[in-house]
Amino acid sequence: MTHDSTGLRRLLLVVADGVRHDVLADEMDAGRTPALAALRARGSFHAVTSSFPSGTGPAYVPFLMGRHPARVGLPGLRWYDRARSLSWAPAQARSYAGIDIWHVDGDVHADVPTLLDLARPSLAGMSMLGRGAKHGRIGRSVAWMLRAAPSHFRGDLLGWRRVEQQATGAFLSRFAAVRPKVSVLAITSPDKFAHAYGSDSAPVRAAIGDLDAAVAQAQAIAVRDGWRDALHVWVVGDHGHAPVSQHDDLHGWLEAEGLRVLAHPRLHVRDPDVALMVGGNAMAHLYLSPGERTRRWWPTHAARWGATLDALLARPSVDLVATASSATTVEVRHATRGAAVVQRRESPTGPRWSYLTTTGDPLELGDSLHDLDAGTAWEATSATPYPDALVQLSWLATAPRAGDLIVSASPDWDLRARFEPVSHVSTHGALLRPQMLVPLLVDLPVTRPPHRTADVVPSALDLLGISCTTDFDGRSFLRGTPVSAAG
Structure with missing residues (x-):
């Protein structure tokens, strides 16, 4: 794959919510995820550390803001605000496991940009954090939440997956129309199936297939419309899992x-x-x-x-x-x-x-x-x-x-x-190794092994040629990579 040298590179970041790095490696090795395996063949695959708490919500902050979540106001999936500064929060307590998910973008510090702020045009789909997405947040509108809520609160996991697949389809349609410089697509079904059946169960592995299908469809769109050489695809996990x-x-x-x-x-x-x-x-x-x-x-x-x-x-x-x-x-x-x-x-x-x-x-x-x-x-x-x-x-x-x-x-x-x-x-959520380690799959070689999910943001900015003065907690794993390294 060649690089576009005129600043037209694009990055699709796919979030493998709750997918263990070893399970993802096994799926690639077994040939069940050919699109993801092709990314690995062109680039590299790593087990890196998430944040503590290792939980959906706060663990999105490092790979979308490059900071530890607590440093920008998100100390956990659930937290209490002594300062009484929260709007629309019963008892000044947040839980992003319910309707408080709509407040994530406002709860993180406004003076710290997201990757979606820094690289526009941008698009988000099903992401817990989507502030700055110029072309919208697929799957987080009232209409989408009304579709998903019954499945979530009943524990209807197949119903949740169907709604998520519909949202992924809507995301890909918008992706084709606007050709975002940065887009973030989260697939959360693996996490839900892992809680119910185990993190290496057949339902989880089937849901990992949704990741592979989404990557393949995004690449097919770029090929069809003539910008395949400009598109990079990375996959990152937010947290691990443990029995x-x-x-x-x-x-x-x-x-x-x-x-x-x-x-x-x-x-x-x-x-x-x-x-x-x-x-x-x-x-x-x-x-x-x-x-x-x-x-x-x-x-x-x-x-x-x-x-x-x-x-x-x-x-x-x-x-x-x-x-x-x-x-x-x-x-x-x-x-x-x-x-x-x-x-x-x-x-x-x-x-x-x-x-x-x-x-x-x-x-x-x-x-x-x-x-x-x-x-x-x-x-x-x-x-x-x-x-x-x-x-x-x-x-x-x-x-x-x-x-x-x-x-x-x-x-x-x-x-x-x-x-x-x-x-x-x-x-998940603990500081323990199986819950802290997550996959990071990038479609080009790196100059050093990545350490943390916080490394994604400065690396993405280097890939896209965007300068930024933000003081990130991560550091680029592409700094100094020659343009020809992804060929």
Whole structure:
């Protein structure tokens, strides 16, 4: 494939929502996804880290804004706003699992552009985040949501897939008409089937076929209309998946402890002691004394809430608990492996992180680590049970909209036993490796192995020849690539 040297390159970014990198590789190897396999043959395929929480919604931010989601106002699938700044939010609590999905674009910081803002004309289809899409957001209008809502709330997964296939068809029609510089198409059925049947089940693999079909159809449109050489197609996941057989009812447990709990869907609780926001469902934010309008750091909560933290750690469902001691310091705890501190400092070349084993090694990194940049922090953790843990914990736990206690669930557990339309056999959201690793498929060689989904945005801008002064959390994996490298 040749490059267009006159600035007419186009990028279609396909979001493989909830698709595990190993399952996608297996489908390509087996010959069941020929369009995707052809992309891999021309370019490269990688397992990279998502964000913590590893959940639909916030995990779209890195590959569409190049930033950690909590840094731009999206700390989770569900979260609570102490500042009382949210419009149309019962109890100032968000849940993007329902109609609050319409607020994602407004909840992220307005001063940080999306890829759709930066590369126009742009188009979005079924994407959780679509701000800046000049030619619209297929699948997120009232009409489309009314089609999808009955299937979503009844747990009718085949019905959801049919609606999504219709929306994909509408997206491709608009794609043909406007030839977007950047377009984003999300296929979410694999995630829904994974929750119900397992992440490597036959229904998931069938839904991955929808990804392949969409890519093939987009390429056929470009061939038909004479711009095939200008079109690049990349595929990225938002989160992984892991089997779950045990579901802890944190909501019920907190109430049994004598606390008044505000949590979805029970938001009409007067004077709550705790706001519990579970997402994925393998992570949770606990906002302590939510009646207070400003956040306090953990040392000021410890006297009242220390026993609750200890009781949380004693629960088999809880793997890690993180608390922020300051705007740059996070303490992470494990029931048997002790506690450690993650510190962040600013330097002339960007943030740097240290890991100090105070009473133990909860992240299983072997020892203390000092003064790592974003790249070396990723490398130091990439092969561990908690990939990219230092950077992810640092940005999430210290964010203004984050909870005072941040819980990551143990393997085989999630944290929401009630209120789901489909009983989950697979989960995500935690800082655990199977839930944090996602696929990244690009149709040209790279100059360095990608690390994070946040690398997608600066790389896409390099591909398209667009300059930007935004301070991204990711870095380009194409910087310095010669034009002929995709041939």
